[in-house]
Amino acid sequence: MADKSNDPVAIWQNMMGEMEKGFNAFANRAMESPEFSKVVNQVGGASAGAQNQFGELMDKYLANMNLPSRAQMVSMAERLQSIEGQLNEIKALLHQVHHNSGAPAGGLAPAPRPPRTRRPPSAGGEQK
């Protein structure tokens, strides 16, 4: 078997692992400082505001070009999601009706549930 300490691939992988750990540890130390929090939140807060203004401007531009905005596309996706959701609700209601009725006329009988009698091996039950 090859000696791992001389295997260039193993050395490379080990070096990568150490670099990752070292960089993460270094970055975590830097991120623990209050200065980091201050800068990140200033930049983050400013960019959230700027993003909003830019978004409004783009909406006007796209409306002039007779093109849908991202918000409109997202809204369409949400409507589709909502239709899917309603279908799921109908499915859930059907499932409930099916479950409550036992054996609906013309439909399949609900799958029988296994009995709730299982006991753990420690209580003399059997692992099946």
Added chain:
Amino acid sequence: MNAHAGLDLASIPERIQSEVQRAIQRSIKGVEYFATSGPALGSTPKDILHVRGTMNLYHYRPIANEIYRVPILIVMATTNRGYILDLVPGQSFIEFLLKRGYDVYMLDWAAPKPEEKSLRMEDYVLDFIPDCVRHVERDSGEADLTVIGYCFGGVLSLLYGSIFADGPMKNLICFTTPVDFREMKLFQNFSDRRYFDVDRLIDSVGNVPPEMILSSFEMLRPASRAASQVQLWENIWNDEYVKSYRMFDRWATDTLPLAGEYFRTITRDLMWDNKLYNDAMSVGGRPADISKITVPVLHAVAEHDHIVPYDAAKPLIQKIGSADKEEVILKGGHVSLVAGANAIKRLWPKLDSWLGERSI
């Protein structure tokens, strides 16, 4: 072996040949990687029992011929999708539970819509969870159940359990659940109240965008994404490695937005005032003191959890009111604790042996 150099000279040609073959395989598989989609996730057969807004309740179809009397309700973290617990056959916690004879339900979350930005903590704890519990009771015909909460799903389960301490929760299992938020040091710093204006953020964005949540997770280990991509390239010849990478990468990047008001409460009550740890938490005006929970509790924590460090999770067992309580510290990280090869060997069998005797 060359004793002087400590180098096995005879193995060098073999090693070079193996590396050349891997390089060729990398090129072929690299093309395949971009041309194909990953494995189908979350495919254990289930029925959607109840859907309302951001809330989805699933019932997984039993596999065993005989099941335990007490059903399980899994409460997922609100930031992530539930399929982490149902990856692929053979690596699915759900499938494991079904095979071991449990009746499993899951409360999974969909992305809250812009108009759901006003969802509050009380909507989750006093409405969504109790609503699901009622559906589980009705569907299973049983008057009690075991609740399993993962990460922030564990926090929601603790809040629920402390407010509804008289039942119907019979057992509580938490995975990597924070209680002392002071100990989540980097998140604390990101949300430092002197600089982080949560009101301004929520008022400008409505719901917290998933990109922001994902970046805050990734900032905890800033080099890891780049390193994982290098590792992927090195191992792209290995189908099993690639499959595993794709599953976890897809799940990790499939982050959910958080409802604005709910996020505001998390920031103010938990991150800033650490109310859960300080026994000062209340939800919708109802005190939520975890010492009121007296049912059997198991808390599984990961030794190398960078998201919920052990010190943040440790007080759960100390503060809970139960006499029958146990903390288990297992090797692994925040995700590998519950999913993947480590979980199959460590957490799942432990959970089965603990829960089986409490599910009759």
